[in-house]
Amino acid sequence: MIYTSMKDLENWVDKLPDEYKSNYNRLKRFSEVLTTEPEPLVGQTPKEVIWTKNKSKLYRYQPAIKKTNKVPILMVYALINKPYILDLAPGNSLIEYLTNQGHDVYLLDWGTAGYEDRHMKLEDYIMDYIPRATKKVLQTSNAKELSVLGYCMGGTMTSIFAALHPELPIRNLIFMTSPFDFADAGHYTNWLDKRYFNLDKLVDTMGNITPEFIDFGNKLLNPIQNFYGPYVSLADRADNETFVEGWKLMQKWLKDGIPFPGESYRQWIGEFYQENKLINDELYVRGRQVKLGDIKANVLNIAGSRDNIALPHQVEALNDKISSKNKTFHLLETGHVSVTVGRTAINETYPLINEWLVENSK
Secondary structure (H helix, E strand, C coil): CCCCCHHHHHHHHHCCCHHHHHHHHHHHHHHHHHHCCCCCCCCCCCEEEEEEECCEEEEEECCCCCCCCCCCEEEECCCCCCHHHHHCECCECHHHHHHHCCCCEEEEECCCCCHHHCCCCHHHHHHHHHHHHHHHHHHHHCCCCEEEEEECHHHHHHHHHHHHCCCCCEEEEEEECCCCCCCCCCHHHHHCCCCCCCHHHHHHHHCCECHHHHHHHHHCCCHHHHHHHHHHHHHHHCCCHHHHHHHHHHHHHHCCCCCECHHHHHHHHHHHHHCCCCCCCCCEECCEECCHHHCCCEEEEEEECCCCCCCHHHHHHHHHCCCCCCEEEEEECCCCCCCCCCHHHHHHHHHHHHHHHHHCCC
């Protein structure tokens, strides 16, 4: 049977039993989402840029209510992907939630590295960017102390920063799914084994590591689920607009990766995954030994039970090294990304962080 117009097809579908009609409408919606739907808006919590350095920007978010918590929060994300995962969409945003609770929230956005940034090292970001952003937060908020929240690799970098800067008034540290012990990093340990993975040749050849390279490696941790699962789920639930909107937001972020500066990648893989220097007090940054035991701030350390990027034991290892008297490890039934967006994040992660900060900022 040949239909001369979409209207003819729609008329024919209207005559089908409800079950077939429902399947057709769902598949039609599936096609629309993949081909004609505009990209969703992200990062909508009002903010202003208060400091810049190179590609990086420091944002201050505008509280929806009067600021009631005296200790400001600086958020630090990884060097890969974009940090708007922390402010994905209204109602699905850790930043929005905390500002609505009266917190003074700041975010250090690393920006998008260009080829000219290929020589940037981790120590450049840790020693030249985070300390200055910290001082700007204190100056802007007129606060005597601050809290720092590090997510993913941003948490690992934050731990190094905190260990090397005991002179800064860091009252609270929050780590979300951040790896610290790389001795057993799951599949990464095998894939990045220096006997088989020629790190130097890769970096020397590529300069910056492309986001597609990083994304492909992460997806290989669970290839069927990561490559095909999202589209199977969309086809099955395309008639659920709430699901569709969340799906579109997540796919936008996942595909919105940024280059990993080459020298930072060389350090991250070589000194962390291949040599596991951080947890063993063998890491040196600009000639200074990094000792996690020098961290004395209050610490909330969060891991996800279904996280296959930062395994729970990699995260929990921090608590045995730091000198903090007030330190808590919290395991949530979630994954690496769903710790900060989605139902579990909204119902568990957000209240957990808010309550802990309020209790430890008095």
